[in-house]
Amino acid sequence: MTENEWIFHLSKYLSTESPIVASYNEDCAVITLETGEFLLLTTDAMVERVHFDLAYTEYYALGYKLASINLSDIASMGGLPLYALLTIGCPTPPDSIWIDPLMEGLVSQLHKYGVKLVGGDTVRADQLILNLCVIGKTERPLLRSGAKPGDLIYVSRPLGQSSAFLKFLKKENFDQIPDELKRSHFYPEPEVILGRAIKDFATSAIDISDGLLLDLFRLCVASCVSAHIFEEAIPVGNFANLEDALSGGEDYALLFTLNEKDTNKLEEISGKLQRTFFPIGKIYEGNGEIILIGREGERRLLSPSGYDHFTFQPLL
């Protein structure tokens, strides 16, 4: 099975009845609580030689990124992350030399967003494997499925740098790679604050973990709409190119939609957070078509491509 086939296949094992609001095709499971709030549950794993390479990855960065990718799922639902559980699989018993920087990277990033590590499991495994489970809550879950024709599409920051880092790595010495790319790849920042700020008026959101095109495609399919995006509007990070920005993955930027009448609310947030957000296109009626409008006005129907967790080649 490909990853998409598996996600579809898996759906028959996932519960969907009330009080469960979402269990698949969303970044988190969403469950209605008795208090009227919603519980958010997510889990994401990172595996040595699949997601990271210890030859050039510091343990501190590993822990930091593990926290970030999980918090990013909570962020994309407009959630407040609360608690985390860590599972470590390792070939040799934990040793302070590596476990302390790993834990410090993890815990410092969790604490930055008020998240408490409360438990976990440690097991032997042939390669280092890290799994985090994060529990959060929200008053209003921001789903992938709420985009409506006419909505504007935004991304929260420039894209493609994490993927550009990997391309540089193939042809350059590590030391020659721009620090900015290393930072994007090793220390992605989850959009928790932005997610909280837009949850009451954004119509849909997803975090860009597998590439803008693939994640926009998922959002469009979940919302039963199509999207037009403008090549010149796509924010391409320094040292990255359009392909990195469209299909690179591991950006952990937020991709979200809102009704045109709410742009002033986003402007207000933009002012408060002193950040620029990037309108890249518009939602139309349709069935998941992504149309890229070029600088000369030419239109291309894009097929989503991005990180497939099953076919992706090992980094080594």
Added chain:
Amino acid sequence: MTENEWIFHLSKYLSTESPIVASYNEDCAVITLETGEFLLLTTDAMVERVHFDLAYTEYYALGYKLASINLSDIASMGGLPLYALLTIGCPTPPDSIWIDPLMEGLVSQLHKYGVKLVGGDTVRADQLILNLCVIGKTERPLLRSGAKPGDLIYVSRPLGQSSAFLKFLKKENFDQIPDELKRSHFYPEPEVILGRAIKDFATSAIDISDGLLLDLFRLCVASCVSAHIFEEAIPVGNFANLEDALSGGEDYALLFTLNEKDTNKLEEISGKLQRTFFPIGKIYEGNGEIILIGREGERRLLSPSGYDHFTFQPLL
């Protein structure tokens, strides 16, 4: 670090402040909710060639056992399990041939206890690795730390059969191993119903995952007490011996303590559930000493030994 050193070392990274009631040295993290109830969080992983061997383990049993070992942690806290998240690491993309029996074993065992699978993650890994995270709740968390001098010590069922299975496997053909041992090893049953029934009067509890002695030692250390147990009172499962029962592990029986005045409550539950529970000894003042009183009245101070997840040799 040994497993115990690591658990101690890990404690500095775990949050303990309110509303967190327990984050380490318990089977689950325990968090006070606004409603006055307690949230229970646990995670447990199973790794190919460390915890199971695909040469003789059916995928259905794998899923079943993964559910059971996690539900057992909720059971030992007197909890009602609610939701689960699954992480699968696998060397080849999921294929119906193995993923369907695995998922059916998992989901059928979760559903038996009313637990809903609501999400997860699937990643590539060099060996099959399964991680489950279970969320539950309870009105009163049954901690390891509540045992008091004078309390009676109980185990919920005969011990040692899972471990006896592994010994048989070393010298017998799989087909010649008694079905009863296979059932104990592959299909352990979590004591969710019992945990719920005793939560209001038992003084402490732990599930026996790593062997009676080691788990009793953990309970005694957490409660700042010692224990006397009677050799002839220890329920040894068919085809198992005393060593299996004391140090074998993977029993997932409940080990619990109660005040003598509450034995009638346990008898009532025993009648209702039509089950026998086994009083094996008594709690005394002390600091984690476990004294085994033999059939002739001789006393032995036992050092805890059981499954150490880091030194355990691969099954293959």
